[in-house]
Amino acid sequence: MLIRVVAKLMIVVMIVTTVAPAVVDAQTVSPTSRRDRDPFRQPVPQVPVTSDISPDSTLTRMPRMIPSGFDSPIDPKTYVIGPGDQFVLFFKGTGREIPLRVLPEGTVLVPNAGMVRAAGLTIEQFRAELVRTLSSFYKSSEYFCELVTPRTFVVYVLGEVANPGPVAMLPPFRIDTAIAAAGGVTARGSERAIQLRETGKPLVSVDLVKFRRLGDPVMNPMLHEGQTVYVPSRGPTVDVIGEVWRTGTYEILPEETVMDLIALAGGFTTHAKTDQIVLEKLRENDEVTITKMDDAFAKTAIVRDSDVIVVPDKRSFPGVDFVRVQGGGGRDGRIYLQDGETLQTFMPRFVRLRNDFDLSHARIERMRGDGTFEFITVDLAKILDGQASADIPLQSGDVLNIPRLEDVVFVVGEVMRSGEIDFQRGLPAGRYIAMAGGPSDAGSVDRLQIFDSYGNRRTGNRDSVVYRGETILVKRRKSVIFGNVFIGFVSVTSLFLSVYAVIRADD
Numbered sequence: 001m002l003i004r005v006v007a008k009l010m011i012v013v014m015i016v017t018t019v020a021p022a023v024v025d026a027q028t029v030s031p032t033s034r035r036d037r038d039p040f041r042q043p044v045p046q047v048p049v050t051s052d053i054s055p056d057s058t059l060t061r062m063p064r065m066i067p068s069g070f071d072s073p074i075d076p077k078t079y080v081i082g083p084g085d086q087f088v089l090f091f092k093g094t095g096r097e098i099p100l101r102v103l104p105e106g107t108v109l110v111p112n113a114g115m116v117r118a119a120g121l122t123i124e125q126f127r128a129e130l131v132r133t134l135s136s137f138y139k140s141s142e143y144f145c146e147l148v149t150p151r152t153f154v155v156y157v158l159g160e161v162a163n164p165g166p167v168a169m170l171p172p173f174r175i176d177t178a179i180a181a182a183g184g185v186t187a188r189g190s191e192r193a194i195q196l197r198e199t200g201k202p203l204v205s206v207d208l209v210k211f212r213r214l215g216d217p218v219m220n221p222m223l224h225e226g227q228t229v230y231v232p233s234r235g236p237t238v239d240v241i242g243e244v245w246r247t248g249t250y251e252i253l254p255e256e257t258v259m260d261l262i263a264l265a266g267g268f269t270t271h272a273k274t275d276q277i278v279l280e281k282l283r284e285n286d287e288v289t290i291t292k293m294d295d296a297f298a299k300t301a302i303v304r305d306s307d308v309i310v311v312p313d314k315r316s317f318p319g320v321d322f323v324r325v326q327g328g329g330g331r332d333g334r335i336y337l338q339d340g341e342t343l344q345t346f347m348p349r350f351v352r353l354r355n356d357f358d359l360s361h362a363r364i365e366r367m368r369g370d371g372t373f374e375f376i377t378v379d380l381a382k383i384l385d386g387q388a389s390a391d392i393p394l395q396s397g398d399v400l401n402i403p404r405l406e407d408v409v410f411v412v413g414e415v416m417r418s419g420e421i422d423f424q425r426g427l428p429a430g431r432y433i434a435m436a437g438g439p440s441d442a443g444s445v446d447r448l449q450i451f452d453s454y455g456n457r458r459t460g461n462r463d464s465v466v467y468r469g470e471t472i473l474v475k476r477r478k479s480v481i482f483g484n485v486f487i488g489f490v491s492v493t494s495l496f497l498s499v500y501a502v503i504r505a506d507d
Contacts (some may be wrong), residue, residue, distance in 0.1 A: 150171050237307070238250050358402070361403060426465075
């Protein structure tokens with residue numbers, strides 16, 4: 001019984017070590033399969049994801065200080081005075097100056113006149129208060145008061161910002177500056193429903209997207225002490241795609257329309273088909289409804305969460321003929337086509353054709369009426385020379401591909417050093433194989449397959465002409481293949497005879 005088990009194990013080992021190599025040797029190894037078995041290809045390492053959220057200690061750390069610098073002059077009619085503001089009282093004709101500082105109680109001390117209320121007043125109101133108070137003390141003097149150093153105050157920026165907490169500011173500063181000092185809005189935060197809170201006053205909603213995209217200054221108000229900026233989590237969103245200047249995902253506010261979102265996305269491009277706007281809505285039962293509209297109806301169409309707004313390209317609709325160009329060094333992409341135009345009249349519209357592209361082996365990809373494709377080789381160099389026989393008419397939807405010239409020849413297969421060899425005009429395949437170290441012990445310079453840049457294959461030998469950018473595949477010698485197959489057959493036969501003998505001896 002033990003002998004029979006050992007015999008079965010020997011069968012498995014011998015099949016793996018003899019038959020498998022013979023089968024592999026009998027197959028042709030293509031350049032693609034060699035590349036797929038690249039031993040140097042390593043798996044992409046998995047980087048562990050770590051959280052950037054740390055315990056909140058924002059209320060205990062020192063406030064971040066915004067550098068001084070005003071985005072606009074201080075308006076005496078709107079600037080609200082607070083403790084820490086510094087004024088100077090100038091007396092005309094005497095050169096006398098009296099510094100005035102707003103005390104923590106909100107008043108200023110004026111020599112000879114006593115305390116004057118300041119906090120909570122605008123600069124214009126404070127000047128009027130000074131005139132009323134000082135008129136009986138400085139009767140013969142002409143004076144005026146100016147703000148020289150604004151105070152520093154603290155506002156809290158909380159919610160979905162990178163570094164929530166206090167921010168120290170010099171007025172006048174706007175809400176976007178305070179949010180930037182707090183590290184900006186996070187990916188989870190809303191830029192369209194920011195809340196400006198102040199005790200005893202109604203809540204103010206701020207939309208920074210409208211401020212940046214539409215230039216609405218009301219959506220970026222000035223700040224003063226006692227206020228809190230709160231950034232909530234992002235609300236419902238819609239996608240705006242197609243012919244708008246800034247495609248993307250946009251947060252929506254209640255009762256906003258399709259045109260409101262298109263405006264936030266930068267408006268229509270010059271190629272937008274404005275009478276074919278598409279609104280895709282996903283219902284609760286996972287059904288999609290499609291509504292087509294023009295720009296007038298889009299002003300009243302309300303959007304909801306997860307809607308998709310599509311603005312199509314008018315060039316994609318029937319009636320606009322075009323050819324798509326790839327390569328050549330000039331205009332890439334879609335180029336409009338006149339009715340009846342040929343390559344000869346079309347080529348000057350490329351702008352330029354660089355000599356590092358293979359003009360003699362360009363190809364046109366064209367769809368037939370049955371949906372299949374045909375590939376037409378064209379010689380653009382002859383057309384440039386004015387040879388009418390090389391010219392062909394173009395059809396709408398043609399794709400003209402001009403390949404780049406490869407200044408190398410690739411040698412792969414049974415050679416000592418696979419790789420690329422500098423192309424030299426007129427050299428046969430055997431010379432390139434020699435520059436690759438020659439054939440391996442199993443390779444044959446008379447069993448070649450040569451592939452052009454389009455993947456077309458032809459058989460060859462050491463004297464075959466090789467063109468720029470082609471790949472030479474050196475195959476195994478037939479004697480090596482047959483020898484390996486014969487050895488494998490003999491090994492298998494010997495294996496079965498040995499097993500048979502063991503079984504007979506066991507019986």
